[in-house]
Amino acid sequence: MFTEDGQRSRSHGLARKVLEAQAAAMDVPLLSASATWEEYEAGFIELLRAAKDCGATTAVFGDIDIPRHRKWEERVCRQAGLAAALPLWQQERLALLDEWWGAGFEARIIVAREGLVDRRYLGRVLDREIAEELAATGIDPCGENGEFHTVVTAGPLFRAPLRLRIDGQVLRSDCWFQDMAVH
Numbered sequence: 001m002f003t004e005d006g007q008r009s010r011s012h013g014l015a016r017k018v019l020e021a022q023a024a025a026m027d028v029p030l031l032s033a034s035a036t037w038e039e040y041e042a043g044f045i046e047l048l049r050a051a052k053d054c055g056a057t058t059a060v061f062g063d064i065d066i067p068r069h070r071k072w073e074e075r076v077c078r079q080a081g082l083a084a085a086l087p088l089w090q091q092e093r094l095a096l097l098d099e100w101w102g103a104g105f106e107a108r109i110i111v112a113r114e115g116l117v118d119r120r121y122l123g124r125v126l127d128r129e130i131a132e133e134l135a136a137t138g139i140d141p142c143g144e145n146g147e148f149h150t151v152v153t154a155g156p157l158f159r160a161p162l163r164l165r166i167d168g169q170v171l172r173s174d175c176w177f178q179d180m181a182v183h
Contacts, residue, residue, distance in 0.1 A: 004034055005034065011149065012149050012151065013172070013177040015181060017182050018151065018162070018180050019032070022162060026158055049081070058085050059077050059084055060087065064091060065089065070086060093140060093142050093144075094132075097128070103155065103156055104154070105152060105155035106155065106161070108123060108125055110123070111177055111178070113146060114171065114175060115174075122169055163183035167180065
């Protein structure tokens with residue numbers, strides 16, 4: 001889901017070109033829509049329906065333990081005629097990250113909630129050292145509560161790692177956003 005102008009992802013503030021490069025690296029289509037927050041749910045359901053039209057039967061979500069998120073995901077999937085899968089549900093955080101790293105995935109921190117996560121983490125790879133630093137301060141090392149967001153830049157699903165340039169940072173809606181561009 002993108003902002004109204006279709007140029008930035010709604011929650012992570014990523015440039016469209018970054019998401020296009022990510023989809024191309026995984027050789028999957030990028031299904032997208034632009035919407036205000038008020039139009040978000042309706043637009044999301046339409047995207048789920050488009051995925052169903054392409055042959056999808058299930059939508060996979062990465063939530064770990066926020067019941068209201070799970071209820072929303074299950075509800076919008078029902079409306080689109082899809083099943084909702086939450087394979088990470090109720091799993092231990094560092095065990096999930098160990099599995100993630102062990103599989104060869106990489107993600108960079110691109111959003112940090114002001115007053116919770118120091119913006120010095122922006123642009124950095126989420127590795128064990130950073131996850132443990134965050135956990136030691138009471139921050140969920142997976143960012144489950146919106147403390148931070150990441151962008152996946154490499155992994156076994158990618159033909160090649162994304163080559164991203166780290167640009168400026170901006171404060172919006174009580175969050176610091178790290179701008180990234182395709183290199």
